[in-house]
Amino acid sequence: MKKQEDSYQWIVEPLVSWYEKSARVLPWRENADPYRVWVSEIMLQQTRVEAVIAYFNRFMEALPTVWDLAKAEESVVLKLWEGLGYYSRARNLKKTAEIVCEEYDGEFPQDYKKLLALPGIGKYTVGSISSIAFGLPRAAVDGNVLRVITRLDENPRDIMDEKFRREMATQLEEVYPEGKCSEFTQSLMELGAMICVPNGSPKCEECPLKDGCKAFQNGTWEKYPVKKEKPKRKKIDKTVFLLHCKEEMAIEKGEDTGLLAGLWKLPNVEQKLKPAEIEGWLSEQGLDQISVAKGKKVKHIFTHIEWHMQCYIVKCKKKNKNFQWVSEADLEERIALPTAYKKCL
Secondary structure (H helix, E strand, C coil), rough: CCCCCCCCHHHHHHHHHHHHHHHHCCCCHHCCCHHHHCCCCCCCHCCHHHHHHHHHHHHHHHHHCCCHHHHHHHHHHHHHCCCCCCHHHHHHHEEEEHHHHHHHHHCCCCCCCHHHCCCCCCHHHHHHHHHHCCCCCCCCCCHHHHHHHHHHHHCCEEECHHHHHHHHHHHHHHHCCCHHHHHHHHHHHHHHHHHCCCCCCCCHCCCCCCCHHHHHHHHHHHHCCCCCCCCEEEEEEEEEEEEEEECCEEEECCCCCCCCCEEECCCCEECCCCCHHHHHHHCCCCCCHHHEEEEEEEEEEEECEEEEEEEEEEEECCCCCCCEEEEEHHHHHHHCCCCCHHHHH
């Protein structure tokens, strides 16, 4: 289809046609139940599709409906989420499930403002649920979609600019095809994930939009999208203690605020301790140690922070009451330990 100036109407038919022939088979695409769409979209934030599949299947097996999620203990939800990171997403899932069940009788509202008011649901997720589950002309504009659109037009605007994102959403919503809203939303996502890829060269020869794409025609795809450089991540040193007593290990609850708020953690100090300082810390905790051995160094990267952790393996004569002492089976089956600390184990 010939490109029309100032309209994305020309991309609709070739994109939807391509998607219907080429879409990946993914478990959350088996049906468009709003609960499944919502859970998958929250999981897919900051996480690769390949990693999410197993988590999604496990989550749906354990909590197949929004009612099951609303009634579940938070510890169960966190354990199902273990390894996905950004644990506030899991807590917000439970909060939203409770609201949907209490205020909307287990049915997700189709109203835009009501959806947006639910915990952990932003404009992108509202767009996904609205178009995929309810068939409404609401755009879901994320990094994949913005990469496609800016390359089509060689658009130099900063994709992190909220005003630009709103403008793109409005322009796309003007061309949503009646009866194919779900397919159009997912076709844009799919093209950005599989063809107009974020890392490495795009697969332009396979792209259904190449004939109207300026970046393809001019060989300028590397210049788009334009994105302001992120500030460098802050580096934090930590000394982490693997405290063992007989067959159990010490863990403790994290602070109520901050990174990994309220989650279980390994005892640690936010600095690089010297041997004498380690002995002093153990003494402060009332721990009589049998042995102290230097363990491995571990690095874990969050969005804005890097943890550089030096681990120490400590065999203790007896347990103290400062910590919760748990077995290996507890850590495996019951207690959600963030990935940063699991690396230390």
